[in-house]
Amino acid sequence: MRLASPYDTDTRWSAKRDIFWNGYKLHVSETCHPQADGDRPARPNLITNVATTYSTLPDSKTLDAIHHALQHRSLLPARHYLDSGYPSADLIISSRRTYGIALVTPVLLDTSSQARTQEGFAAHDFTIDWENSKAVCPAGKTSTTWTPNIQDGVPKTVVSFAALDCIPCPYKRQCTSARGNRRQLSLYPKELTEAIRDARAQQQTGDWQRDYALRSGVEGTIRQATHTTGLRRARYRGLAKTHLDHSISATALNLIRLHAWWNGHPLDRANHSHLARLQLSLAA
Numbered sequence: 001m002r003l004a005s006p007y008d009t010d011t012r013w014s015a016k017r018d019i020f021w022n023g024y025k026l027h028v029s030e031t032c033h034p035q036a037d038g039d040r041p042a043r044p045n046l047i048t049n050v051a052t053t054y055s056t057l058p059d060s061k062t063l064d065a066i067h068h069a070l071q072h073r074s075l076l077p078a079r080h081y082l083d084s085g086y087p088s089a090d091l092i093i094s095s096r097r098t099y100g101i102a103l104v105t106p107v108l109l110d111t112s113s114q115a116r117t118q119e120g121f122a123a124h125d126f127t128i129d130w131e132n133s134k135a136v137c138p139a140g141k142t143s144t145t146w147t148p149n150i151q152d153g154v155p156k157t158v159v160s161f162a163a164l165d166c167i168p169c170p171y172k173r174q175c176t177s178a179r180g181n182r183r184q185l186s187l188y189p190k191e192l193t194e195a196i197r198d199a200r201a202q203q204q205t206g207d208w209q210r211d212y213a214l215r216s217g218v219e220g221t222i223r224q225a226t227h228t229t230g231l232r233r234a235r236y237r238g239l240a241k242t243h244l245d246h247s248i249s250a251t252a253l254n255l256i257r258l259h260a261w262w263n264g265h266p267l268d269r270a271n272h273s274h275l276a277r278l279q280l281s282l283a284a
């Protein structure tokens with residue numbers, strides 16, 4: 001909330017990788033269609049929403065407002081392709097429940113040492129019996145305690161196995177190095193746990209990765225927005241006016257795209273490097 005400028009009290013300093021800026025954050029949503037199918041040219045992708053926020057607001061905190069705005073204009077998609085900054089298990093479920101939207105987005109992989117090294121038993125290797133509040137480990141042992149609690153404001157359940165089972169277990173080295181000599185799991189509520197497991201399993205498949213490649217088209221839109229309408233630099237002061245500027249720029253981009261489409265010159269959305277573009281223009 002720290003003010004960054006006496007001239008514009010809505011701007012904030014923010015950083016992303018090697019970029020450090022004082023200003024706002026812009027979130028762009030657009031339709032996405034597959035490339036041309038046979039003789040039928042690809043339909044133009046049109047911007048359906050722009051959201052302007054404080055630059056320090058995390059992407060995940062913006063998603064519900066974006067969905068709400070799309071719903072308000074009857075433009076909700078069935079599937080929403082997002083980069084990894086937006087999703088959380090909560091949002092995957094609430095987007096489906098509230099708006100009927102399936103989020104297509106990479107979720108964080110299991111960061112436990114067992115999952116990272118792919119040599120031990122990660123949480124997804126355990127069978128969870130939610131109805132009876134028990135878990136069964138890969139060695140076939142049943143958990144002995146099931147303790148719901150709150151961790152950092154998030155409801156979780158800590159599931160423990162008995163040291164009497166774990167100490168003599170032949171798989172212990174692959175399963176736990178805990179001082180207490182017994183394996184513990186920390187589970188989100190059932191619906192969240194299952195959503196995370198499904199999402200992690202799906203994103204390992206080639207089909208999911210081919211489908212997710214559709215999202216990369218918006219990178220071309222961001223480049224077009226910054227190069228054609230100069231969106232990198234705010235023209236006005238204040239969040240409200242800057243959002244108006246973003247909305248008008250998006251409208252201009254849509255008109256450029258529709259003009260190209262109506263005149264039989266749909267914009268080339270293929271991703272060519274500068275060198276490839278030079279070779280293409282020399283060959284023409």
Ligand code: SF4
Pocket residue numbers: 121137138139140141161165166167169170171172175176182183
């Ligand atoms: S160490 Fe314990 S929890 Fe892990 S597989 Fe063996 S018995 Fe099961």
